[in-house]
Amino acid sequence: MKGIDPMRRAVEETTSTAFLEVQALYHIVNLIGSAVHLDTALASMLKVLHDTLRMERATLALLDETGSQLTIRASYGLSVEEEQRGVYGLNEGIYGQVFSTGSPFVVPDVHSEPLFLNRTGARTRISKATLSFIGVPVILAGVTVGVLSVDRLFGQDISFEEDVRFLTVLATLIAQFLSLNRAIRQDREQLVLENLSLKEKLHGRYHRHQIIGQSKAMQEVYWSIERVAPSLATVLLLGESGTGKELVARAVHDASPRKNEAFIKVNCAALPENLLESELFGHEKGAFTGAAVTRIGRFEQADRGTIFLDEIGELPLLLQAKLLRVLQEQQFERLGSSRTQTVDVRIIAATNVSLERAVALGAFRNDLYYRLNVVPIHLPPLRGRREDIPLLLDHFLRSSNKRNEKNLRMSREFLDFLTDYDWPGNVRELQNLVERLVILATNEVLRVEDLPEYLVRPESGRIPPAMETVVPLAVPSPPPASRKSLRDLEREQVESALIRNGWVQSRAARELGLTQRQMGYRMKKFDLQRPDY
Template sequence: MKLTDRTGVGADNHTQGMELLALHRITELIGSAVDLETTLQKILGVLENTLQMERATLLFLDKVKQKLVIRASCGLSAHEELRGVYNLDEGVCGKIFQTCSPFVVPDIESEPLFLNRTGARTRVSRSKISFLGVPVVVGGNPEGVLTVDRLFGDEVFFEEDVRFLTILATLVAQFVMLHREIEKKEARLIEENQSLKAKLHQVHGDHFIIGHSKPMQEVFSIIDKISSSNVTALLLGESGTGKELVARAIHEGGSRKDKPFVKINCAALPETLLESELFGHERGAFTGAHAERPGRFELADGGTIFLDEIGEMPLALQAKMLRVLQEKQFERIGGSRTYDVDVRIVAATNVSLELAVEEGSFRADLYYRLNVVPLVLPPLRERNEDIPLLFSHFLGKSNERNNKQIKLTSELLDFMITYPWPGNVREMQNLVERMVILAENDRLTLADLPPNFFKTEKPPREVEKKNEAIVQRTVEPKRKSLQEIEKIEIEAALRRNGWVQVRAAKELGLTERQIGYRIRKYGLNRYDSFR
């Protein structure tokens, strides 16, 4: 129907005031909106409460079904909403959608296009109802229809109502566009977050290497570079830094990932048993050898063998290990048959093999064969920024295992970041499990920490005390300068640690960069020290 003013006069000041009030309330709703459907429903509620526009509905295009369906309403039951489905060219709503123009039905009883598909008007006298609808245009294209019911009366002005509803439909369209942009942004953030997690949490089966600090990014970079090759890798670092996880990452990142990953701790077994575990034995080779048994190298054929604590391997076994590295061949204990194996070797140690070579407890030729690609795993105290991420990961896993929902306080997290973690990641994992199991509340605090945690001093402070004592003993009688004392102590630490800078720095409580700077500053040289 062509728009006309039923009374022929404009809206009075009171009507304009109510419209402004309604718009003010609606803009407040949109400004604080979170959920699309809930906000749209509240907007329609304002129409009824402020302007007496009843049974307001917002229909939107279902792009899959190619039909107009009710997304929000006021005054309709859920069952009535479900019935409000229209073809794109059906009834008044279809006409509004197709023509992208407003439509007014002064008397729904006399309008054949008015279908009353919802059945919502059966509860009231249909002879006193008008029906108004305007299109909702998003980005220049019709996407929906906004409709309301009006009661007959001289105070009703259709043109003013349509003008107001058109303004409201524009606001709704902008709100829908904003909501879609937010959804797109959230989708991008989720995708980026998943991508970031994939980088921070290098997943290898059920194993996680977690960290976004610079030292860990360097570790990830080396893993990526060597995984695809068969090069021997030597993992260095303190106990508990995750050397086995890195070994698995190297294995599963390469072409051997579908083959066995076999591990053995060289420090956990005496020499005779270790040789049997590594290379196997024949029946009757020694007392108790009632049957032949393949060794770990045979079991790892085609895959990877992880030799943990390689620095503790007895000298007598090292020669046989060197042959396996060089020729990929060995014999079982008590046998003469030579076995050929295709095995990638990843070794790990928390001691200085260079120092062990100088002391004569480790073969130099084996060391050089193992030290093809050394990979130093940083201690946890040197990657503080990873601590919140690691703690959160272990807390989530422990909550899952123990069927709890425990969280941590910021006070505890601050303490975790400053704690030196002498046991590194393994210590943190065990601590979190203990705290979750023994927790009496739903939040972990400093009170949940074991008492010994407050007695542990940072390694740098221990070294600082030691240096203070040295200074007190040295300065008084000899009157040396602090620089001379520092030079003497650094050179002495280097000598004690076989000139391995990492170990000397650890003893002195310095970083590798700090000790390197002092070595250059004082012109220290291992060869000069023997003159």
């Protein structure tokens, strides 16, 4: 424009350029602040150079993983094929010059510069006489890690100082962004490692079957599960009430080839005899009063899967015969039907009473017992795995806190007291106690004085709530006429341990804290022999 002072024009152009540079930096900083993916964010930054500062194309070349060459990590104005061709040695061409010296490099006319390689082939579409190139180093913690470059359509009389200054600032921002991304990636990798470490710890704490416990007794149970699960063998779970037999049954099923099929559970003591047969085997319409429709039983529901028969010792003798047939032939008839049903079912049974004693009393069929007792797994009582009690307490307290929206903790004395307690109701009693304490708690810390009286003062004679419904299958012995001798008490203790452990001497010895040789001596001393039926 005529009449305008050249100095004023220069000032206005400088002001306009500065404004555009600030605007570009504003957009780039926003991109860094909201970045989710590194490469996408870098490409968006380079696009800002074109949109705001009218630079033709831009590239960011970084050291590759080997540290032996520069490769284009992000670009604007290049195709994927052109990017892939952009590979440079550390001392090769202009990129190598900028990288090795750590200083900017300006090419006013790429046509006359022998160091300009045009390896990507992206500049053939523009006259080289009008094309300029600017490259600046990307420096992180004093070490050059890459090169930022742009192309400009310039005349020979244009000064490049402003562009070099701006691109150096941008290269510094990119270096910090790379550093931040690297730190995030390292943190993420650390979190992954910590997660794996936690999973390993949980593997020891919960094992692979989501059963809590890492004691030697529970390791034996886990070993048995792993060995028996792949087979088709019938499993008999032995142990006191509340020791977690259903969890073990589920673990056997989940670790078996049938894991994707049905897992059906039936409590044989929960239904009266006249309904239990229909529950197990189903019935036809009109088979009895109230049978308005045909109903399939639990065995049919478990076809190709697993059926868990809990408290099998409570099964009536008539149904024991039918169950024996299912075990032997995988066949049965529904109530009111003469049609034979064939199923493919794996049976897992459980009992908290001595089936051997039940056989001796005539309450359980001898042949069924031996059919069920193919692979027995004994679940230890909680008092036999005291090292697991703190783990169980922690698990139940966390779960109950979450359900009841509380944040209770345990005192050291509280934990020690419950670890030393004998737990006649086993894990179920422990779980119920924790739930009750959390619900009734008025303080943030559970203490010994918060425990019910029957735990703190067992001589009070009160039956703990968790044990009120436990009725063993045994004929009660008459009360002694006089105090028993120490020999009689010792004999009863040894015999009871043998019965609880299915007459497996090693397990009974472990429960009593004896060696196997000491157990053998006591069996001989008291003339204790496994019943032969």
